Amino acid sequence: MKLKRQAKILELINNYDIETQEELADRLREAGFEVTQATVSRDIRELKLTKVANEKGIQKYSVIGQSEKNISSKYIRVFKEGFVSMDIAQSILVVKTITGMAMAVAAAMDAFNYPEIVGTIAGDDTIFCAVRSDQEALKLMEKLNRILNS
Numbered sequence: 181m182k183l184k185r186q187a188k189i190l191e192l193i194n195n196y197d198i199e200t201q202e203e204l205a206d207r208l209r210e211a212g213f214e215v216t217q218a219t220v221s222r223d224i225r226e227l228k229l230t231k232v233a234n235e236k237g238i239q240k241y242s243v244i245g246q247s248e249k250n251i252s253s254k255y256i257r258v259f260k261e262g263f264v265s266m267d268i269a270q271s272i273l274v275v276k277t278i279t280g281m282a283m284a285v286a287a288a289m290d291a292f293n294y295p296e297i298v299g300t301i302a303g304d305d306t307i308f309c310a311v312r313s314d315q316e317a318l319k320l321m322e323k324l325n326r327i328l329n330s
Contacts, residue, residue, distance in 0.1 A: 185213050186223050187258045187284030190243070193229065194287055197240040204241065227254050243291055255288040256327055262288075263328060264305075268317045273309040275324075282307050289324075296320040 188211055189204065198204050205220045224241070231239040243252070262281030267274050277285045286302035289309060296319055298310040311317040 181213075182223075183258060183261060184281075184284060185215065185219075186227055186254060187262075187281075187287055188213060189220075189223055189227060189229075190255070190258075190291060191283055191287040193241045193243070194290060197238060199238060199240055228252065252291070255291045256330070258284050258288040259292075259324075259327060266321060266324065268314070268321060271311045271314050271317050273311055273317050273320055273324075275307040275309060277305050277307065279305045281305070292323075292327075294320060294323060296323075 185208065188208060192198060192204065192207050192211075196207065198207065201217055201220045201224065204224075205215050205217060208215045208220070227243070229241045229243060232242045233239055262277045262285040264276040264278060266276065275282075275285065275289070282302035282305050286300040286307045286309075289297065289300055289307070296311050296316040298312060300310070301308045309320070311320055
């Protein structure tokens with residue numbers, strides 16, 4: 181449950197300008213997670229979230245961009261635990277996940293900040309990852325395989 185909750189937190193801060201722990205807790209509750217302020221605070225600390233100013237100057241939770249060598253262990257864990265398989269369809273990388281984990285795995289993939297990834301769309305157990313070219317799709321697949329085998 182903790183893994184799914186933390187993956188949902190990553191998804192929420194990537195999709196919304198969340199300013200406070202209370203707002204984050206409310207959004208988690210709306211998503212079906214029973215959380216306390218202490219749980220949210222602990223998750224923020226474990227995920228190493230920070231506050232940054234958005235384009236309007238408002239402080240919001242964010243994850244600092246990371247290089248491949250320094251990707252957060254939380255993202256790696258979410259990716260590895262939810263991953264089932266992947267295949268390429270031209271310039272689309274199709275990632276299969278454990279049922280219910282596609283959104284969390286897609287959020288982790290987005291957090292990897294790989295330049296090959298244009299965007300991800302997640303269903304229940306499948307992610308379509310748009311990539312710029314066939315060659316970059318192969319390159320991305322190799323990067324993800326390195327994470328899986330680390």
